[in-house]
Amino acid sequence: MDTATEQALPRMLAGYLPARILHAAAELGVADAIGDGPADAAEVARRTGTDPDALRRLLRALAGLGLTEQLDADRFALTALGRGLRSGADGSFRDDVLLSVTAELWQAWGALGRVIRTGEPWRDAGTGLTARESALRDPVLAPKYRAAQARATAEFAAGLVRVCDFTRFATIADLGGDDGALLAAVLTAAPGARGLLADLPVALDGARAALESAGVADRCEVVAADRAESVPPGADAYLLNHLVRDLADGAAVALLGRCRAAMGPGARLLVLETVLPAVLGPADSVTYGLTDLNNLVYTGGRERTAAEYRGLLEAAGFAHVSTAVVPAAEGLPDYNAIEAEPAR
Template sequence: MPESKPPAALLSLQNLITGKWVAQAVSFAAKLGIADSLRDGPKGCDELARMNQMDADALYRVLRALASVGVFAEQDDRRFVLTPTAEFLRSDVPGSLRAVATMAGEDWTWRPWGDLYGSVKTGEPAFDRVFGSPAFEYLARNPIAATVFDEAMTGWSMQNAHAVAAAYDFSGIETLMDVGGGHGYLLATILEQRPALRGVLFETPEVGEGARDRLDARGLSDRCRVVSGDFFQSIPEGADACILKSVIHDWDDARATIILKHCARAVGRGGRVLLAEMIVPPGDGPHPAKLLDLEMLVMVGGRERTGDQFRELLAGAGIRLARIVPTASPMCVVEGVVEG
């Protein structure tokens, strides 16, 4: 009598449980730049191993596993070729996720998840317990990790910057300040679409240095200046609006309110404060914000928020939530207007 097949629900749960295996294998391939090595066509596993000083059989086992889930495809004689999915692990394609995949396998992003229990029990980030300091302090002390983080944030920004820039009407704004804007990918995208707009990128000194070169490479140095500082201390005046993309979700309500109050003071009454963030929807349906919310809990003590939570958060900083503008990505633009 033939054995019955496992129920689909059981197989689905098995795939979820073993997701860590896939994530680490993808990250490993990203670090080695396997997709870049295959951009011109198939290569044998022995050649890839020599290029990367790896054991050929062990590397083959990793690539075979990745091919089984659609990342790369195996041909005869242990040769591998790119698939449509693997194309986005290349470093030279629009929308590349190579930097994001690389960061996902770093020990400083991986180990805190081992203490999810502690974060749920205490409501505090596991990162601080595992590494002895908050995540952003750790990055400030570890420049290699900080570079990986900054590149990954630029990679994430590439996934939704164009959608944010296209969805929101920036008319009436002469100068837009991107607060905590990383290497300036979002601000540059907005400025390229609106030639009359001027920009200010407000970042820490370390990150701001990297942003200057990128803005210059996109021909925007004459329309955008980089200002260094700490948004917990103050934000410079001179802009009609502030935009903060994936910044407020890094912080709990108390610290987020400090940032928002400084933004409100910088743009003044009637000025706009724009938050490019995901909105947690109601119900059981899948949405990336629901899992990203756990990353915020474990890593930095921040959170993803519902529309009502954003309304309350903004009100605490003297900002009225005017509207929430959806975009073609999972991200929305939360538009706030300074009242006081």
């Protein structure tokens, strides 16, 4: 074994440790307990209801990750990075940490060998739910999950309306519209259009509030609908935002087919997704390869290449029209707005 391998392999094998350390700190509220600090480890332990010696060791581990600074044997302060673990702070990533290392997701990745052997996502032995479905039903995690989705959607929507012209459509339907942020941005950019937001009942109250806040509620109908069963007919454009990636190929074609059946002449479908490069370079393997595998474990879905998306669309009776790139934040993969029409 060469020197580079000897150094890299232990780091890879210990990769689970930082994730668990971060999650424990977020779960226990360690950053909130330190506050503006510095703070003694014993006092932080008292505030968090933890064992003083174990908590001090956690603080030292956090220092090794750059989240705390050890000032002397017992005093610690948050670093600039560590302040992001405080709840409610500007740029806080505490909820992201809690969502990224859920008990179900941890179990799911522990079953990766079985997932690879079967090609099927992990499911809870008792409920039969995937890790994502479990998170969405968890009374604590579900609001955090939806809030994280809302932040990501708002950023994406701002870029989407800059590269796609929605003024050409009279009625725009957002399937799985969730918090309403995407459709609100689209209707704001297309003041002459009407909207239709369709999602499960649990998401509709938040969607109505977002549409009201954006001043477009009077132009938007909100309906309870399960896209796994039916798609409301009659819109000129249908938006599928990060929905196809959560589905295996058969389920994806079925969803697209329901959209095709609901569409009239001249209607368009916009599939909004990241697109996998045909060949992954070293940097792409981190950005896309790990995300793709997480989709398999988490939902049973997958990242896809442009050719694979076109294949799904053709199988469902669509013809590809165009693809617009929606730039993402630095370091993140760009999104794509894949536009299709019913095949003639």
